[in-house]
Amino acid sequence: MEKTRKWRWGKNRWIVLALLILTIIAVNIYAPIQPHIQAAAENLSSEPLFTLPGIGDFYLTNTLVATILMDVVIIVIALIVRHTAKKDELAPKGLAGVFEMLVEMLYNMTESTAGKWAKKIFPWFATVLILVLFANLLKLIPGFETIGLLHHSAEGYEAQSLGGNWYTILNTKAEEGGYMVTPFLRGVSTDINFTLALAIIAVTMTQVIGFQANGFRYLEKFFNFRTIFKKPVFGLIDVFVGLLELISEFSKILSFTFRLFGNMFAGMVLMALVAAMLPVFMPAGIMLFELFIGVIQAYVFGMLTMVFMAQATQGHSAEEEHSNA
């Protein structure tokens, strides 16, 4: 901190130039192909892992592998931070310092929105935010969506051996019996199951926290029949507004799900198309954009969870006090 660090731009730009030239050479040797894009996660195993009666088969999908990787990364980071926190330093350095900053920032945000319910809401908010953040950022690691199993495909490409059991796909269409790649890892948020599960958890816990805060009066928000006998016209409007609230509660699940899934899947498609069409330099820009979108989407998902939970704790009683005063 005492010494101002030297600006290393002078050295780094040569690295950037070398990488650029390397990309041009690599593209000329192995021309990129446009991958097969599929909305559902690809299966890695041809046999189902297990079968639940009435629901169906469960395959080992590439997003499941990525989810496990993400979990391992989060758990390892949590253990490192715990180890550092146990030392009881005033100002933790490195990873623990970063996470202390992050958690402190998130807690202050929760406290300013949710007030006395911050302690209840904060764990959900921080968990969702950190989970989605890691899910989105892990997608940017090289090797995601590019390294995988070869499988036969009707519109496949020819494969060339790289030695051993490794092959690469060439940019020539095979007449018959071509190959396509099923990647080992695919971005976790590009699987709709992940986002749907997270959305259901977030919305369900919103209702639970609403009940904890207001008791059964929480239901008055949705079924408001109290004013209908006093003032029939406005009471009817209140009933209607309550029904709208009920519908909006379900639409929250949908919007949570498709916001994250749509953003991340759009990013994946964009990346695949641009990498096939303009393989030099342009994918780096798209990667940067993906980084930005990933962080913003994690923030938005967590933030919305927190705001909905804070709204649920306020319930109807706050409004009544206001109108009585």
Added chain:
Amino acid sequence: MSGDIIEAAKFIGAGLAMIGALGAGIGIGLSVQGAVQGMARNPDTYGNLFTSMILGVAFSEAIAIYCLVIAFLMLFVL
């Protein structure tokens, strides 16, 4: 022949679905405009305004994302 028509209709439909992004673009622009004006007039409210702005942008963006999902469904699933 009929397969080709269906293929063409998929692309046309996906293109038409994305018209919905127009409204979301206008909405995001308006909300950011309001927030930035507020920040410029009163820089102390930066934190509050930024949070509300991100929320508003997320809600408007959701509409565009619905269009995008429909377009993707037409292109890749149907």
